[in-house]
Amino acid sequence: MTWTLPEPMLATSVPDPALRPGWASEPKWDGFRALISVDAGRVVLRSRRGTEMAASFPEIVAGAAQLPDATAMDGELVVWEAGRLAFERLQNRLQRRGAGASRAAGEWPAHFVAFDLLRLSGTDTTGWPYRRRRAALESVFASRRLSAPWALCPSTTDPDTVREWLTWASVGMEGLLFKRLDSVYEPAVRGWRKYKVRETTEAIVGAITGSLAAPSSLLLGRYDDHGRLQYTGRTTTLAQAVSSAVAGLLDLARRGHPWTGWSFSAGWGSRETLDVTLVEPELVVEVGVDVARDASGRWRHPARLHRARLDLSPGDVPRMTAPPR
Incomplete structure (x- = not known):
């Protein structure tokens, strides 16, 4: 056999x-x-x-x-x-x-x-x-x-x-x-x-899926050493109460958003693109992430939203860095 x-x-x-x-x-x-x-x-x-x-x-x-x-x-x-x-x-x-x-x-x-x-x-x-x-x-x-x-x-x-x-x-x-x-x-x-192993860190909300009144997930960014806002990952789907709370802190993007014209994949390695709405990159959130990164430093797995950090400005968020080579 x-x-x-x-x-x-x-x-x-x-x-x-x-x-x-x-x-x-x-x-x-x-x-x-x-x-x-x-x-x-x-x-x-x-x-x-x-x-x-x-x-x-x-x-x-x-x-x-x-x-x-x-x-x-x-x-x-x-x-x-x-x-x-x-x-x-x-x-x-x-x-x-x-x-x-x-x-x-x-x-x-x-x-x-x-x-x-x-x-x-x-x-x-x-x-x-x-x-x-x-x-x-x-x-x-x-x-x-x-x-x-x-x-x-x-x-x-x-x-x-x-x-x-x-x-x-x-x-x-x-x-x-x-x-x-x-x-x-x-x-x-x-x-x-x-x-x-997970770490708690901060990121800037640059876009959302879902509607501005009821965001489904948050697309997160960090500034690189050249002052450009780079995409670093996306949150898991937000619970309804969390979505409602975050919605009141977001503003629709004005002209000149750094991600204008960008497309975002539904997941690391996926060819499916997301339907996103750009928002003003002003809100800082605290998230939990694991250690998996790609070559550019993006989080390969979705982040877990912990809370909004209204006490922090985008300039307080850690810079986007790639893993050491």
Whole structure:
């Protein structure tokens, strides 16, 4: 009987980064979730949503020769650049095939950070408890002396180590994953927990979706070092009460708005454009954002509106800066 990769196990967001007794924690990587299997020389590299990615990452396929036959792992594809996770480089590689993919592999090589073992030398391990799967995964790395493109994701039951990982946001680490030590691997089930590192900061409202009387979301900006208002991201959909409160603080844009003629995508990497209304860039708001940024410093994920900051002017808002390279 042919063995097929299962659906990936999923995680539920939690607001607290504390490590509970009976659980282990792993760093949460800013990359592409991927499952890989090697069976009689055939390599399958699949995304979380089932997209086959082997053609885009020939270095991962070539590296599969290091793995035991009839073995499968769950993990994250990442690209490092100048000591930081570079998600945009990874994103650019998805469209490459053939010679283009080979050139990209030389310029922006990907690594597969393995964090779970699904099959080992023909044995399905998804019914094993996490602690046993983890021990077997570590044994594979040690006995096979796996090297690039393979990397073993750290795992710990030590709360002090977990607290240290929370300081890794500067290199693009998103947060933490939590896995119960006695839990089996359940495809498509949200049995894990995840905590994303978030920061509270300020931005300027430059446009809205919805109407001026009932804005649906806020498009946010920051000034760059040349005094130009740059788009930095969008909020999540506003609750009705919040929308009403913000509406009274906004004015329709006058002539000469810095975003006149601009178009805005519905999400990071999306080709869908938003129908927006420009407003005077005067209102400062406080938002919560995670650490995911693109190459220009924009927030890849929607920001959570906390409150309007009527005590601040646009000049008080931090400048738009790109991540360090």
